[in-house]
Amino acid sequence: MRPTKSTTLFSRFSKWTARVTGRPSTFGLAALVIVVWLVTGPLFDYSNTWQLVINTGTTIITFLMVFLIQNTQNRDTEALQVKLDELIRVTEGAHNALLDLEELEEEELARVRANYARLARRAREGLAKGEGDTARVEID
Numbered sequence: 001m002r003p004t005k006s007t008t009l010f011s012r013f014s015k016w017t018a019r020v021t022g023r024p025s026t027f028g029l030a031a032l033v034i035v036v037w038l039v040t041g042p043l044f045d046y047s048n049t050w051q052l053v054i055n056t057g058t059t060i061i062t063f064l065m066v067f068l069i070q071n072t073q074n075r076d077t078e079a080l081q082v083k084l085d086e087l088i089r090v091t092e093g094a095h096n097a098l099l100d101l102e103e104l105e106e107e108e109l110a111r112v113r114a115n116y117a118r119l120a121r122r123a124r125e126g127l128a129k130g131e132g133d134t135a136r137v138e139i140d
Contacts, residue, residue, distance in 0.1 A: 010071065018072040021065070093136060115139045 020026055037054050044050035081102055088094045101112065116139070123133040 011075070014068040014071040015075075017065075017068045095139065 034054075037050075041050060081100075085099045088096065088098050098112075101109065104112070119137055119139065122137070127133050
């Protein structure tokens with residue numbers, strides 16, 4: 001199975017935007033825009049229009065960036081989940097019931113999490129007694 005690269009325009013654009021906006025130079029450019037805006041304040045007598053320019057600009061950019069960042073985050077999270085599922089699948093002794101765990105309802109997920117929290121607590125108690133914590137223990 002060979003995955004294909006993103007081909008939709010939105011996916012390519014959101015990846016590109018995430019890469020570009022995460023660079024220090026982009027932050028520097030944004031900071032420069034703010035400095036220029038501040039410097040021009042006296043030229044425009046700090047008018048309502050002067051304030052409206054920065055407010056409108058930042059609001060529009062923020063609004064659009066939310067969707068682009070969320071798209072990138074969703075894709076990254078989904079890819080990470082698939083990779084983790086593959087590691088579980090190929091690990092001998094791993095619990096295949098943990099595959100696709102992110103699709104469970106909150107109550108079910110809380111029960112699974114509680115089981116692992118109990119295992120961790122028992123392991124820490126064992127370590128405190130000088131026992132090892134690498135034994136394979138079945139989950140409840």
